[in-house]
Amino acid sequence: MPYSDKVIDHYENPRNVGQLDESDAQVGTGMVGAPACGDVMRLQIRVDEDGVIEEARFKTYGCGSAIASSSLLTEWVKGRTVEEASQIRNTDIAEELDLPPVKIHCSVLAEDAIKAALADLERKQQDTGAAADRQAAS
Amino acid sequence: MSGAQLPIYLDYAATTPVDPRVAEVMMQYLGPDGVFGNPASRSHSYGWQAEEAVEGARTAVAELLNADVREIVWTSGATESDNLAIKGAARFYGAERGRHIVTSAIEHKAVLDSCRQLESEGFEVTYIKPNGSDGMITPELVEAALRDDTCLVSLMHVNNELGTITDIAAIGELTRGRKILFHVDAAQSASRLPIDTQQVQADFISLSGHKMYGPKGVGALYVRRRPRARLQALIHGGGHERGMRSGTLATHQIAGMGEAARLVMQQREADAEHARRLMNRLTGQFEDLEQVFINGSREHSVPGIVNISFAFIEGESLMMSINGIALSSGSACTSASLEPSYVLRALGVEDELAHSSLRFSVGRFTTEEQVDYTAAQVRHAVEKLRQLSPLWDMYKAGIDLKSVQWVEH
């Protein structure tokens, strides 16, 4: 399996590996994929008060392309707004990393991961918003 | 590493380098000044000398099996030997003794696909599954699979992916007692274990030159004379090899295989001891890693082959991070898709664990330094990839991965 230099770079020096506090209301967590399919990505983002992503972390079980896709994604989302991050497409990732056709699914999984993280964040913020409203009402 | 060649070769089960002493012998049969004659030429000394070389090699291979020289048929390798034994015997005996064949699910493709071919010719085949995760095909499993119309049993002596050893002596007793032909694929065992055809009641034994420090493209099939085992030839022509395998003999290849057999007889014990020491050294360096599993029985296996699964890391990235080492993984990377090895699958190894398995096989020319380098690279890769793995985090947090609802895509 020939890998592009960019994949190898991300694979050998993965960016933003790690974990954020899942219970933090400002943190969104997305976990996608399945062990049996050969890849699982966990992507986490933390947003500031203005909805700008200030931190991103990932861990990935998968091939070099899956690791590189998620590593690249964490670089890309940092500093973007939630709205901007939701615009990232798998094709952008695949193009940037020069993924061969058999590895396109890795970039699809990365797109799924950011979407899942954003959805988780939105859910949490609605919950805390609702809780805040309840508190204000009482 | 100090001046050593990279990648390090730890794939002796795939093929062995030709021993330099073998290469030297082979050179004598090449070139205009060499013994290049056709061993079938009866009218001049070029032919006679070539024939002498072929017969000398035949004697060596016969001695390796404690057999008669007339029981050795030259072939192009173990694949051809397996085909000749299985299809040749089934087609010869099927009509008279029955059209049922017993083999196992963890055989080499040369055996499995020969059996598949016979199925399309109306034979029925039972593929024995090993009893649990140790990968052993026991005499009890074989006995339970035998029927009144069984004409042939075909099993490997040493499994190429696991290194496990089949008790061919006990199985030979079973088959002989019932007048069933017994074929043994000894491609992996011939260089590693003694095989005595006076003790083991095998009717056919496949050998491969390039698994025993000889050249590629040559092999042999042992065909028992007493009691006589018969075959229908697959390749017809000039009637070479008693009509069982026509075609001009490859003198240099055969001479090489003969020399390789002599060397095995001289140093099989020393080679085995060397492999044992190296393999203990290798696996010893993984002992403190958690969630590392050896596939197949360790007790009943040859020392030179070990198959290890490293949990919670994915196979392709594992291979990618140990690119300084040439070895085989538990997934046959067939073009796009990563297919878990059918052998590990038959043992009930989960797909994830099969993907992250590595087959280490060492041999005559492997050094301690190479083993240490390998162990360090593998450890480093496993630790790095586990740091990257969300599954490892979950395992460490005590989460049962089977209880998780995965979002498949």
Ligand SMILES: Cc1ncc(COP(=O)(O)O)c(C=O)c1O
């Ligand atoms: C058990 C077994 N049988 C048969 C073969 C095929 O041997 P050859 O490459 O000589 O055809 C191999 C090696 O690939 C093997 O390991």
